[in-house]
Amino acid sequence: MTAVSRHYVLAAGGTGGHLIPAFALAVELERRGHHVALITDERGAAIPGKPDTLPAHILPPGRIAGKNPVGWVKGGKGVLEGRRMALRLFESFNPAAVVGFGGYPALPTMLAARAAKIPTVIHEQNAVLGRVNRMFASRVDAIATAFANVDRLSPKQQGKVSLVGNPVRAEVLALREAPFPPFTEDSLLRILVTGGSQGARILSEVVPDGLAMLPTALRSRLQVIQQCRAEDIEAVRQRYASHGIPAELATYFENMAERLAGAHLFIGRAGASTIAELTAVGRPAILIPLPIATDDHQAANAREMASAGGARSIRQNKFTAGELAKQIRAMAQRPETLANAAHAAWNCGYPNAAADLADLVESFGGAPLMDVIRVGAKPAAVKKKEALARESVE
Numbered sequence: 001m002t003a004v005s006r007h008y009v010l011a012a013g014g015t016g017g018h019l020i021p022a023f024a025l026a027v028e029l030e031r032r033g034h035h036v037a038l039i040t041d042e043r044g045a046a047i048p049g050k051p052d053t054l055p056a057h058i059l060p061p062g063r064i065a066g067k068n069p070v071g072w073v074k075g076g077k078g079v080l081e082g083r084r085m086a087l088r089l090f091e092s093f094n095p096a097a098v099v100g101f102g103g104y105p106a107l108p109t110m111l112a113a114r115a116a117k118i119p120t121v122i123h124e125q126n127a128v129l130g131r132v133n134r135m136f137a138s139r140v141d142a143i144a145t146a147f148a149n150v151d152r153l154s155p156k157q158q159g160k161v162s163l164v165g166n167p168v169r170a171e172v173l174a175l176r177e178a179p180f181p182p183f184t185e186d187s188l189l190r191i192l193v194t195g196g197s198q199g200a201r202i203l204s205e206v207v208p209d210g211l212a213m214l215p216t217a218l219r220s221r222l223q224v225i226q227q228c229r230a231e232d233i234e235a236v237r238q239r240y241a242s243h244g245i246p247a248e249l250a251t252y253f254e255n256m257a258e259r260l261a262g263a264h265l266f267i268g269r270a271g272a273s274t275i276a277e278l279t280a281v282g283r284p285a286i287l288i289p290l291p292i293a294t295d296d297h298q299a300a301n302a303r304e305m306a307s308a309g310g311a312r313s314i315r316q317n318k319f320t321a322g323e324l325a326k327q328i329r330a331m332a333q334r335p336e337t338l339a340n341a342a343h344a345a346w347n348c349g350y351p352n353a354a355a356d357l358a359d360l361v362e363s364f365g366g367a368p369l370m371d372v373i374r375v376g377a378k379p380a381a382v383k384k385k386e387a388l389a390r391e392s393v394e
C-alpha cells in the first residue's frame with residue numbers, strides 16, 4: 001500500500017483488447033489505495049469485466065476521421081465535445097496522471113490531458129503502435145509496451161519505452177505455475193480453437209478438415225473445443241460429426257481460464273490478449289494472424305512467440321487443411337516437442353504486467369495540478385506574445 005492516495009484517469013474504448021488491460025491496471029491501482037476513473041464509449045461500456053468500483057464516464061460517440069491529426073480535428077465535433085467532458089472530469093477528479101490505452105475515447109482524453117498539463121502515459125497492446133497512440137507517442141511522458149519490438153516507434157520515442165507486457169485476467173495468470181496437462185503418446189490431445197472476441201470464419205472452414213487429415217495415431221486421441229461464429233456453428237458441428245472427432249462448440253466461452261488450463265495446443269488468431277494469455281499460461285500455438293488487421297499488427301504480435309519456438313505462424317492465404325495437419329504433426333507427434341514449445345511460450349510471458357504498469361503510472365504522482373487547468377485557457381505561447389505586446393506599449 002502506498003502512503004499517498006492519488007487519482008488516476010484511464011481512457012480506453014472500442015474493443016476488449018483495449019479495455020481488458022485498463023481494467024487490470026484499475027484493479028492494481030485501487031489495490032494500492034488510489035482512486036481510478038475510466039473514460040470510454042458506449043461500445044467500451046458494454047465489454048464485460050469492468051471492476052464494480054471503477055466509475056465509467058461515457059463519451060459522446062465519435063470517430064477518428066482520417067489518418068493524421070488534421071483529419072480528426074476537421075471532422076471532430078465529437079472530439080472537441082469529448083475533450084471538454086474530459087476536462088470537466090479532470091477539474092473535479094484532479095488526476096495525478098492520465099493513461100491512454102488506444103481506441104477512440106483515448107483521443108479526446110489525451111488531448112484534454114495535454115491541454116491541462118497532466119502527465120500522460122500510453123499503453124500499447126500490439127507489436128505495432130496503434131493509431132491514437134501514434135498521435136501522442138512524441139508528446140506523452142512514458143510509453144508502456146507489451147512486446148520487446150514494437151513497430152512504428154521512432155528512435156526518440158523508443159527512449160521513453162518501458163516494456164511491461166499486457167495484463168491478463170487474474171484467473172488466467174493464476175495458471176502460470178500450474179503444470180502443462182499430462183501429454184503422452186497415448187493420452188488425449190486437447191485442442192482449443194478461438195478467433196478472438198468476434199470468432200473467425202476461416203477457422204470453421206479449415207480446422208475440422210485439417211484435423212481429419214492427421215495420422216490415426218493422433219486423430220483418434222483428439223478432443224476439440226472450438227469457438228465458432230453463430231452462423232457457422234451448425235456446419236462445423238456436422239463436419240466434426242462426419243469425421244468422427246469429438247468437439248465442443250460455442251460462440252463464446254466465458255470460462256477461458258478453464259479452457260486454457262486443459263488445452264495442449266491452441267489454434268487461432270493472434271490478437272494481443274490471446275498472445276498475452278497463451279504466454280502467461282504457457283500454451284503452444286498455431287497462429288493465423290488476421291490479414292486485415294491494421295498495419296498487419298497480428299502478424300507482428302505472433303513474431304515474438306514464433307521466433308522463441310512457442311508458436312508457428314501461418315499466413316491466412318497459406319492456411320489450408322493440409323498445411324494445418326502438417327504443422328500439428330510437427331508439433332504434437334512427439335510429446336517432448338509439444339512440451340518444449342509450451343515452455344518456450346511460457347518464457348515469452350509478462351506475469352508482472354499489471355504491477356509494472358502501475359509502478360510506471362505511480363511514478364507520475366506529483367502535486368495536485370488543477371491550478372493549471374482552465375477550460376479554454378490561452379496557450380502559453382499566446383500569453384507570452386500578449387505580455388510582450390503589453391511591455392512594448394508600456
Ligand SMILES: CC(=O)N[C@H]1[C@@H](OP(=O)(O)OP(=O)(O)OC[C@H]2O[C@@H](n3ccc(=O)[nH]c3=O)[C@H](O)[C@@H]2O)O[C@H](CO)[C@@H](O)[C@@H]1O
Binds near residue numbers: 271273
Ligand atoms: C478483430 C480485431 O481487430 N482484433 C483486435 C482486438 O482484439 P480481440 O478482442 O478480437 O482479440 P484479443 O486476442 O486481443 O482478445 C480476445 C479475448 O477474448 C477472449 N475470448 C475469446 C474467445 C472466447 O470464446 N472466449 C473468450 O473469453 C480471449 O480469452 C481474449 O481475452 O484488439 C486487440 C488489441 O488491440 C488486437 O490485437 C486485435 O487484433
